[in-house]
Amino acid sequence: MPFRLSTPRAFLPLRHATFRTLWLATLASNIGMWVQNTGAGWLMTSLDPAPLMVSLVQAASMLPVFLLALPAGALADIIDRRAFLLGAQAWILAMALLLAALTATGSLGAWGLLALTFAIGAGSAMNFPAWAATTNELVPRDDLVGAIALNGIGFNLARALGPALGGFAIAAAGPEAAFVLNAVAFLVLILALIFWRRPPDPKGRIPKEHLVSAMRAGLRFVSASPAMRAAILRACTFFLFSAAVWGLLPLFVRQRLGLGPEAFGLMLGVMGGAAVAAGFALPSLRGRLDRSGTVFWASLLISLAMGILALSTHWLPAALGMLLYGAAWIAAGSTLAASAQLAAPAWVRARAIAIYQLSFFGVMAAGSALAGWVGGRFGVPIALGAAAVCGAVATFAVRGWRIDSVAVAPPASTAPEPQPEAPAAELHALLGEHSGRVLEVVRYCIDPGEREEFLKAMQEVRRVRLRSGAVSWRLYEDVAHPERWVELWAVESWTEHLREEARRTDWDRAALARAAALHRAEGPPEAARFLNVEP
Structure with missing residues (x-):
């Protein structure tokens, strides 16, 4: 040989x-x-x-x-x-x-x-x-x-x-x-x-930051x-x-x-x-x-x-x-x-x-x-x-701060991610880099017996939203109907909102799907987007 x-x-x-x-x-x-x-x-x-x-x-x-x-x-x-x-x-x-x-x-x-x-x-x-x-x-x-x-x-x-x-x-x-x-x-x-x-950067429809x-x-x-x-x-x-x-x-x-x-x-x-x-x-x-x-x-x-x-x-x-x-x-x-x-x-x-x-x-x-x-x-x-x-x-x-403790991706879930409706045609002209802040909302219906599991899942959802561009994030529970939850987060502009999806990793998508899988109502959680308007 x-x-x-x-x-x-x-x-x-x-x-x-x-x-x-x-x-x-x-x-x-x-x-x-x-x-x-x-x-x-x-x-x-x-x-x-x-x-x-x-x-x-x-x-x-x-x-x-x-x-x-x-x-x-x-x-x-x-x-x-x-x-x-x-x-x-x-x-x-x-x-x-x-x-x-x-x-x-x-x-x-x-x-x-x-x-x-x-x-x-x-x-x-x-x-x-x-x-x-x-x-x-x-x-x-x-x-x-x-x-x-x-x-x-x-x-x-x-x-x-x-x-x-x-x-x-x-x-x-x-x-x-x-x-x-x-x-x-x-x-x-x-x-x-x-x-x-160097190969040129691909030209996308989203403007550069x-x-x-x-x-x-x-x-x-x-x-x-x-x-x-x-x-x-x-x-x-x-x-x-x-x-x-x-x-x-x-x-x-x-x-x-x-x-x-x-x-x-x-x-x-x-x-x-x-x-x-x-x-x-x-x-x-x-x-x-x-x-x-x-x-x-x-x-x-x-x-x-x-x-x-x-x-x-x-x-x-x-x-x-x-x-x-x-x-x-x-x-x-x-x-x-x-x-x-x-x-x-x-x-x-x-x-x-x-x-x-x-x-x-x-x-x-x-x-x-x-x-x-x-x-x-x-x-x-x-x-x-x-x-x-x-x-x-x-x-x-600092020994307890582990640098190899990256969490294993959550188990794959078949639950669909919440998808908001498309913007109304008459508002298209307002959507862009200078639109002002966009508030994004997702509504969940959660079995009260799964409250702790949901809160744990939402801890990672919060990190996903912030990593993807959110400037603020909040989670609210309805005091009259404890099964109802509302997730709110804001991004700087409509263009920044469009960048969110491109920024998410497979791990991020799995974390979002894990939270959506806890939703106990017909269809996926309801999602909506609101544009900040100065009166």
Whole structure:
């Protein structure tokens, strides 16, 4: 029998040519970004070595995600995603070239470095949700989870290579060389996006959403999605305390270990290498632990890693700490990201991912700045030790919020969904984007003996309505006739009402059918729609 080498499972999504091209280009841009971050962090230790200022470099790169992620996600859902991604990369390229020029001429101060780091972070903030949502377009559903994991592997491979490359570039030609390398890397991604021929969006009869209403719809979806809320909470508690390493590592290497930029880059490279190795090991780990368990043990491991760093005065135990830190980071980070992406349907995916990223990047910025303040007052080792202890305590505190507790779809039901009558012809001219709010009503007749079961079913119906676009929802029981119930919810406009059906998933339809099946009268529950009219 001839011997054949099989493709490792982690690499299967790369068989899709477009995904492969964009993945490789994104890998190049991520390497450039880590080169840039390494250069900026090290340059600040020369411009202003105060712990707070050094930690603010990391905060400045993450804060834009907190400020811009939601509008970026909304735009990525409602305009051409390829053009949006091209614009974000062009902005990053321009800011990287400006940073390199100012550094080379000696015209850059500490606050100027923070401002340009913030500007580059703004481009990245626009890029993150759009790229994450694009993955679904590039691979079939069977390869989606693998593609998400491969994106994480690529990011951490860049983390392994970029800091080391940045450290050697700084040693050889100064921080400006790191900034030039970042610009070149983003030029590669721009070229890949130019050659990507994305199929045009299908033209539907419903107009595209506007930015503000799209942002509100994204927020409503996340607030009504238990799986998204759990992923966000677990991510916030994980990244808030683990961000201490990102904010303090340049000072830790320079002052605590007494080493130079090459060692700083290599420390980050050790962490990135461990993350890549852990990424390949995750598929076998998932067979033994569910997603919640993976995040729990990874959170404890990263706390242990920070504790080792806090006690280290030599590069060898520090490297061990960074090794554990990198493995825990990818295990928790990729698991949380996959949970968030799988919890969001296509129509709101970029917005949901943006809100998830907004949350954890925001707490990372806060955690990095907080660690810098503690480090300035009490010393870097104390700050790292405090982060380790607080991180471990927080891990146990949020353990009950399970990210793999997505409910199984309700049993299939033959009960038809309530269908309202068609609009009257004389009102057609009033129905559209500017119609004003639409009140939707469904009337149920429920056996009083099934009251508790009905209320339980309506809890999920409420979440379905809110996820699909409702701005408010109420359920009323007739005090004179306890078998009579009225469900009311409002949407922003007639156009928003038309979007409701397109937004529902199979799970949502099953939940609605489950509630309708409890109706005890002839025919389905009565449904109606009312247009808000100002007298």
